Structure formats: C-alpha cells, structure tokens
Amino acid sequence: EAQVTQNPRYLITVTGKKLTVTCSQNMNHEYMSWYRQDPGLGLRQIYYSMNVEVTDKGDVPEGYKVSRKEKRNFPLILESPSPNQTSLYFCASSLLAGLNNEQFFGPGTRLTVL
Amino acid sequence: GNSVTQMEGPVTLSEEAFLTINCTYTATGYPSLFWYVQYPGEGLQLLLKATKADDKGSNKGFEATYRKETTSFHLEKGSVQVSDSAVYFCALYPGGTSYGKLTFGQGTILTVHP
Numbered sequence: 354e355a356q357v358t359q360n361p362r363y364l365i366t367v368t369g370k371k372l373t374v375t376c377s378q379n380m381n382h383e384y385m386s387w388y389r390q391d392p393g394l395g396l397r398q399i400y401y402s403m404n405v406e407v408t409d410k411g412d413v414p415e416g417y418k419v420s421r422k423e424k425r426n427f428p429l430i431l432e433s434p435s436p437n438q439t440s441l442y443f444c445a446s447s448l449l450a451g452l453n454n455e456q457f458f459g460p461g462t463r464l465t466v467l
Numbered sequence: 468g469n470s471v472t473q474m475e476g477p478v479t480l481s482e483e484a485f486l487t488i489n490c491t492y493t494a495t496g497y498p499s500l501f502w503y504v505q506y507p508g509e510g511l512q513l514l515l516k517a518t519k520a521d522d523k524g525s526n527k528g529f530e531a532t533y534r535k536e537t538t539s540f541h542l543e544k545g546s547v548q549v550s551d552s553a554v555y556f557c558a559l560y561p562g563g564t565s566y567g568k569l570t571f572g573q574g575t576i577l578t579v580h581p
Contacts, residue, residue, distance in 0.1 A: 357510070384567050395471070395556060395571035396511075403567075411568060443510055450567030458503075458510035 355380045357459035359444050365465045366434055374429045374462050376444030382457075384450040385427040386411070387419065390441040390461075399442075402427055403450055434466045469494045471557050473572035480579050486544040488575045490531075490557035493538065498559040500524075500533055500540040501569070505554040514542075514555070547579045 357378045366372055378385065386401040388411075398411030402421040416438055418430040427446075431438060442462045447454040474489040492498065499518045503511040515524030520535035529544045540557060557572040 386567060388571075390574075393573050395573045396569070397571075398568045401567060445511075447567060454567075455513050456567070456569065458512070460508070460510045 355457070357444055357446055357457050359442075359459040359462050361462060362460065363463050365467065367467050368435055369433050372431050372434060372464075374431075374442060374444075374464070376427045376429065376459060377425050378427075378444075378446040378457070379425065380446065380448070380457065381424065382446035382448050383424070384448070384454070384456075385421065385444065385446045386456070387417070387427070387429050388443045388445065389413065390443060396443065399429070401450070431464075434464075436466050438464065439466050440464060469498070469559060469561050469570045471559055471570055471572035473555075473557050473575050476574070477576035477578060480547055480577070482549055482579055482581050483546045484579075486542070486547045486551075486577070488542040488555055488557075488577070490540045490542065490572060491538050492540065492557075492559050494559055494561050494570075496561060497535075498561045500531070501558040501560065502529070502531055502540070502542050503556040503558060503571075505556065505574075507553070511556065547577075549579045549581055552577055552579045 383404045387399040388396040390396045400419040402408045444459040445456045447456045470493045501516045502514040504514045515526040517524040517533035523532045554574045558569045
C-alpha cells in the first residue's frame with residue numbers, strides 16, 4: 354500500500370530533550386516536506402526537500418533540523434524542544450515539487466513539550 | 468504574500484443538509500486551488516482541485532469552482548452525511564519558485580448529526 358508513515362504518533366517530552374520524528378514514504382517520491390498544524394493557523398511548512406541531500410527552509414524553520422540521506426526518509430529533528438513547539442506535525446511527499454504532483458500526507462505526530 | 472482565508476467554524480449540520488464552506492485567497496499570478504479533508508486521527512487527503520479560472524473540481528459529491536473575479540473557491544455539497552464529519556482545508560499552490568509549498572487556510576471543522 355502506498356503510504357507515508359510517521360513515528361511516533363504521540364509524544365510527550367520535556368524542554369531541552371532532543372527528539373526525532375521519523376517520516377518514511379514507499380512511493381519513490383523525490384519531494385518531501387514537513388508541516389506543523391496549529392489551531393487557527395492551518396498548516397505551515399517547516400522544511401522541504403527536493404531530493405536526496407537537498408533541503409531548504411519553509412516558513413517556520415526556527416528550532417528544527419532535517420536531513421535527507423535516503424530518498425524514502427525525511428526525519429524532523431528538534432535539538433532542544435521548547436513549549437512553543439507543541440503542535441501536530443505532518444510529513445508529506447509528492448513525486449516532484451510541482452503543480453500536478455499530488456502531495457500525500459502522513460497520519461500526523463502530536464507533540465507536547467512540557 | 469499568498470494567503471487563504473476560510474469561514475470560521477465549527478459548522479454543525481443535520482444529515483442531508485446543504486453545505487457551503489467559504490474560501491477566499493490572495494495570490495499573485497494564477498495559483499492552483501485545492502480542498503483537503505482530514506478525518507479524525509488521520510492525515511490530510513486531497514478532496515478536489517482546480518488549476519485555472521472557471522475550472523470546477525468535484526469528488527465524492529463535493530464541488531468547488533475557481534472564481535478569479537472574486538478570488539474564491541467555495542466548497543459545496545448538496546446533501547451531507549454523517550461520514551463527512553471532518554476538518555476541511557482550503558489551500559493554494561502558486562507555482563513558480565514555491566517548490567511544492569502549499570499555503571493553507573485555518574481549517575473548518577464540520578460536524579454532521581443524524
């Protein structure tokens with residue numbers, strides 16, 4: 354089944370404790386992206402990747418890192434989480450970064466930073 | 468910059484009622500427009516899209532028409548079902564150097580009662 358998977362689905366952590374949220378897709382997509390969803394703000398892009406070893410900042414990159422060492426994986430790293438990073442996070446992928454390439458979303462990771 | 472504004476929610480309807488969720492946008496050029504749906508506990512799924520003015524996107528009984536003169540892309544369904552209860556997001560893709568980034572509205576929660 355074609356899908357985007359994320360782990361963990363739920364995470365409660367404390368300020369400053371490094372964490373990684375994994376994202377994996379099995380569709381051989383080149384483009385991958387991370388969004389965060391906050392009430393009243395919709396989804397905002399954190400980082401994106403056009404292909405292996407090619408990443409760039411989205412609209413709200415502060416406090417996050419990403420890497421793209423393999424085509425299928427695009428982990429989101431919070432080196433020192435803070436309470437304002439409490440949010441619902443979505444990974445998305447598409448064949449290419451373009452108009453006619455539907456983006457497929459993972460199920461989301463709900464992160465709480467105490 | 469680009470932005471999407473959706474009607475305030477939540478929206479509560481009885482089964483078989485008519486649904487309209489308003490969406491207006493601000494963008495330069497000729498963006499493509501999308502409606503995504505998020506069912507409880509799941510990621511976003513593409514519901515429908517329109518890529519140029521006067522296009523009508525449709526899927527699962529939902530429709531939306533790209534109105535450039537009013538910069539709108541309102542979502543409609545003639546007869547909603549309980550299974551349509553979800554969060555609906557309007558989004559745009561401006562193309563060009565947007566590198567796959569979608570700009571989302573804040574989301575509208577729809578609850579349909581039997």
